[in-house]
Amino acid sequence: MKKLYLIFFITFIILISASCGNETAPVLAGAIGTVNEEPIDETVVQANVPVTENTTSASASGPDSSGSNPASVNEPAAIGDTAYGMLIPDQIKHLPYYYPEKSRRYVEYTRLNPLLGYDKAIIYVNIGLDRPFYSDVATIAEPDRIDVLVNKYNKLPDDYEPQLEELPANPVARGAGRQFLRPEAKEAFIRMHTDAKELGLDITAFGTYRSIPLQHDIWNRKVNSGKSIEDVDRLNAREGHSEHHTGLAIDVIKNNYSVENTREFEWYRENAHKYGFIIRYPKDCEHITGYRYEPWHLRYLGEDLANAVYESGLTYDEYYAVYIEPATSAQP
Numbered sequence: 001m002k003k004l005y006l007i008f009f010i011t012f013i014i015l016i017s018a019s020c021g022n023e024t025a026p027v028l029a030g031a032i033g034t035v036n037e038e039p040i041d042e043t044v045v046q047a048n049v050p051v052t053e054n055t056t057s058a059s060a061s062g063p064d065s066s067g068s069n070p071a072s073v074n075e076p077a078a079i080g081d082t083a084y085g086m087l088i089p090d091q092i093k094h095l096p097y098y099y100p101e102k103s104r105r106y107v108e109y110t111r112l113n114p115l116l117g118y119d120k121a122i123i124y125v126n127i128g129l130d131r132p133f134y135s136d137v138a139t140i141a142e143p144d145r146i147d148v149l150v151n152k153y154n155k156l157p158d159d160y161e162p163q164l165e166e167l168p169a170n171p172v173a174r175g176a177g178r179q180f181l182r183p184e185a186k187e188a189f190i191r192m193h194t195d196a197k198e199l200g201l202d203i204t205a206f207g208t209y210r211s212i213p214l215q216h217d218i219w220n221r222k223v224n225s226g227k228s229i230e231d232v233d234r235l236n237a238r239e240g241h242s243e244h245h246t247g248l249a250i251d252v253i254k255n256n257y258s259v260e261n262t263r264e265f266e267w268y269r270e271n272a273h274k275y276g277f278i279i280r281y282p283k284d285c286e287h288i289t290g291y292r293y294e295p296w297h298l299r300y301l302g303e304d305l306a307n308a309v310y311e312s313g314l315t316y317d318e319y320y321a322v323y324i325e326p327a328t329s330a331q332p
């Protein structure tokens with residue numbers, strides 16, 4: 001039996017490994033944020049998930065009344081949180097990142113996004129994507145972890161300051177001023193810079209560590225410049241939510257899309273993971289990461305993890321939900 005579930009699990013991993021670009025942006029339950037609303041195919045909803053459209057009235061009718069109404073025989077009469085779990089296929093429930101307490105959210109989110117299927121929907125719900133960005137924000141308990149996940153649902157403690165070291169002048173972009181990283185990221189970046197240099201490429205740090213108060217100022221300034229909050233949020237993190245606070249993120253060369261036209265980009269796109277870095281906000285993944293494509297933003301994860309994320313084809317948010325969170329929450 002165990003073997004069977006393992007096969008299911010592997011199948012799911014293969015299924016979910018498709019890059020973000022091939023799929024439609026999912027619909028948020030309740031509020032619609034920056035994602036596009038997709039038309040929902042009601043017939044698919046009904047076929048996949050036998051939940052009545054209005055669960056309140058279903059509960060009101062109560063289990064006793066279902067027998068007297070032949071039309072509702074096939075519908076669950078009362079949907080409690082446990083009953084939601086019964087609507088989810090068994091092979092999904094045996095995935096290590098299935099959490100029974102979230103079963104209601106899984107069902108509702110899959111109902112809104114039938115094309116996703118449960119395999120992807122439970123990952124998205126675990127990330128928090130069934131709720132608007134910046135809602136349900138958790139403060140990160142272990143901000144010093146190299147694999148720390150910082151995003152629009154997970155913020156660093158207000159007083160968090162990592163241990164930093166200053167980068168020497170060579171790997172710093174001209175005019176970028178003094179740059180600081182955590183020692184692990186600094187060492188890896190210097191190595192990548194040096195190796196690239198031998199190939200005639202100049203991979204430099206344009207922006208690295210930013211303090212939480214500085215991020216607060218940047219975000220406010222952008223909003224006060226007349227941009228909508230929605231637009232600002234697509235490229236600028238709110239205070240405490242920026243990876244740049246960790247000392248593990250680097251904007252390389254410059255932070256605009258002209259980076260894509262450089263030979264440096266061509267090289268680091270295929271090689272950065274070997275040094276422990278990933279492109280954290282890939283193309284067409286905004287509905288998952290909460291950020292537009294940022295070809296310049298690298299995140300240090302260490303070589304093993306960066307390799308694994310690169311090979312998985314997943315965003316780090318998804319990878320974290322599938323592989324890291326279950327392992328972390330299983331620890332005593």
Ligand SMILES: [Zn+2]
Nearest residue numbers: 249250251297
């Ligand atoms: Zn950045």
